[in-house]
Amino acid sequence: MTGTAAPRALRLGTRASALATSQSGWVADRLRAAGHEVELVHVRTEGDVSRASLTEIGGTGVFASALRDALRRNEIDLAVHSLKDLPTAPEPGLVVAAVPEREDPRDVVVARDGLTLADLPAGAVVGTGSPRRAAQLAELRPDLTVRDIRGNVDTRIGYVRAGQLDAVVLARAGLARLARLDDATDVLPLDAMLPAPGQGALAVECRDDDPALRTALADALEHPPTRAAVDAERAVLAALGAGCTAPVAALAEPADPPALSLTVFVALGPVPLRHVTTGSDPVGLGHSAAEHLLSRLDPVDTGSHTTGA
Incomplete structure (x- = not known):
């Protein structure tokens, strides 16, 4: 008598950092709850190895490329990305099958002596690897010194x-995914510090020639309101021709259903710009916001920030 082979476990590719494995573990737990066997497969990326600035090692997609290569080689079945690190251009042969419900997209400060951003003394040195954050910090507290840093959460807090x-x-x-929210000394309001497009959201990617897996991932993980919001935000980046290392922030939030309210910040020229608009078509909304901002920018300013979206 021939037995029936047990279904093969889904191979979920993840970076090896604590944050990446936490995010991937969260996805794996939800897939297991839906009845799937899942194993984590660690994939090393250049962004994990190099300590150079993100703009120096490739910017957009530096964390995603190794995972995508592993998908194409059939070494893994799906990959979990931080959506804000994922290039906006479609990737041939691959598809974002699910966007789970988003975490709180705000930024926080971890400061010495429990200080808030407002309490930091003039000349205090604040670290970030994000031009978006640096540009908004320059507006909020021009008296601070902003220093470019790299490293995981432990490394950054260690500084x-x-x-x-x-x-x-x-x-x-x-910090929430690492159960380290107690380390934060200040939560920055959205009207002071807009997040990166897609911040707080995850993307679950697989090969586009596996319809059964695409359906399974969508059924277990997809959150349509989050998908609509991040589609609008990432459409801004795509229309601007900007990558994830550009000084661009965007956040879409529910307005009168089915509309979204989209707020965008760009620091691509000498004067940072903000724009708020509403609409019911997420991608069209993002493109409209980008076109409005481009009309207010010098073409020379935008050309220097086209980093391969």
């Missing part, structure tokens, strides 16, 4: 604990 920096700015979602 503060060791006295090398007075504060760092991090995504609240990352």
Whole structure:
């Protein structure tokens, strides 16, 4: 008598950092709850190895490329990305099958002595690897010194604990996924610090020639309101021709159903710009916002920031 082979476990590709494995573990738990067997497969990316600035090692997609290569080689069946790190251009042969419900997209400050951003003294040194955050910090507190840093959450907070920096700015979602929200000394309001497009959201990607897996991922994980919001935000980046390392922020929030309210910040020229608009077509809304901002920018300003979206 021939037995029936047990279904093969889904191979979920993840970066090996604590945050990446936490995010991937969260996705794996939900797939297991839906009846799937899942195993995590660690994939090393250049962004994990290099300590150079993101703009120096490729910017957009530096964390995603190795995972995508592993998908194409059939070494893994699906990959989990931080959506804000994912290029906006479609990737041949691959598809974002699910966008789960988003975490809180705000940024937080981790500062010495429990200080808030407002309490930091003039000249205090604040670390961030994000031009978006640096540009908004320059508006909020032009008296601070902003220093470019790299590293995982432990490394960045370690700079503060060791006295090398007075504060760092991090995504609240990352601290939440690591159960480290107590490290935050200040939560920055959205009207002061807009997040990166897609911040707080995850993307679950697989090969586009696997319809059964695409359906299974969507059924277990897809959150349509989050998908609509991030589609609008990422459409801004795509229309601007800007990558995830550009000083661009965007957040879409529910307005009168089915409309979204989209707020965008760009620092692509000498004067940062903000724009708020509403609409019911997420991609069209993002493109409209970008076109409005481009009409207010010098073409020379935008050309220097086209980083391969």
